[in-house]
Amino acid sequence: MISFHLLHFVYPIRDRQGHQISGPPWIWANGHMIDKFLDGRVKSKEWRVHGAVYRIWSCGIPEMVITTPEDVRAFHSDSDQHEKSPSSNGGWFFHQLLGDCMGLINGSRWKSVRGEFQHAFTHRAVMNMSSSISQYACDYVNDICSKSSDPMTVHAASALAEFPFFCTAEAVYGPLSGGEKDELWALGQRNLALMRYVLAGGIYRFAICRLFCTSAAKELDAFRRDWSAFNERIYQTRRTSSSTVLIVSIWRLVKDGTMKECEGLQTISEMLFANLDVSSHALTWFVTLLAENTEVQQRLQEEIKSSKVRGAISEEFCNSKHGLLRLCWLESLRLRPFTSFAIPESSPSPKILGGYQIPANTSIVVDTHSVNIENSLWGADTHHFRPDRFAGIKPAELRYNFFAFGFGTRKCLGQHFAESMLKTFVAHLLDKYTVSMSSSSKPSNAGDYDLTRDSWVPTSNVHLILSKL
């Protein structure tokens, strides 16, 4: 009944013939918010029966899902004027954690926060960091080697997650001591634990939860206090010796009131904690897909071997925009986008999408699985890992046919950094090991691997065998 009421009277959306937009029925009490994140791949397939454009709900907020490159293009034609939906339609608890981060604020506020972080992640800045990224990747792989026998079986996500996390953290804070790393990791785990209230939804979507859910509110307050104190402490230890480190310039702005503390803290939280899942998802699949495709892996190992300069892997090789390493990176991003449903955003103008008249300021979500996989551009073998497909595609063709770092003007701040960091890691890993799938990690009958469901980006729950070369 509620669904019927919302659908027909509160948010009517029709095509030219007056037909109402379709979509899965509204679910008490969170709508489709949980399904969208935790079961995205399955739901993307299931919901496509509702057409190329359909409606889902984040609690009581309607979100229009678009699935075709044509609609992605039409929607993004004015992307410089788009706004991210407030707190991603995630409700009050989510707002307390990330509502003021760079990725979710708009207009002049976004411009000024992005302007303060941007310089540290330009392509040039990342190239300047590439020798420390390479050293860190090499040390991380050597550390795996020293830990166990040969061959060894590792849980992919657990063995790999710390690499992108600390590599990104050192881009923000400079070199971290062992104690600082432990503290930061523990804060990340507390942040992750708080996400369970966001995923629970219901009362946590409203400020009233402060009154009724006092233990959750206390956990949140304690985390925010300790997160602020950590950044203050790091700032104090870096401000004289490493004045060019990003935290020093950002925290100075927070201290002098130019940037709000919540913007500074939540943006760093977005880059480290929210990203822990995103980057480790990308790395885990990058390695897993190579483990599954031994022929491609062997070719890549040959490429790595022949590119070495005086016996060492060169930064030029890791950062090259040509060659199999880059093609493998793109193909793994295509097949395993970190989310099946992109972050909701709206245009200030009405749009015609899939024949429906969508009012201005309606939240639009791109079904990334449809665009990256169920899309005729990718051909009959779209479900297969075939990196060479990218060799024959012009960058302009990818624009609305490939979701990786966003479509519009709000592209990922860390895209150059993420690419450099993860390609460098894979080059060092395959220089030392051949990677294969453990027999315990075969896909289920449904065709997919078991996924973890304890974070907003379900990562693969696979085991890999690393055999020394």
Ligand code: HEM
């Ligand atoms: C493979 C890893 C990564 C992927 C796939 C990824 C993907 C994305 C996507 C899709 C967006 C949203 C873009 C949009 O809405 O148009 C985004 C935003 C963002 N990402 Fe990443 N990201 C990755 C790694 C990183 C890293 C390592 C950092 C840290 C520097 C980072 C920082 C950010 C920030 C701050 C934003 C908000 C940008 C803005 O709104 O201006 N990301 N990312």
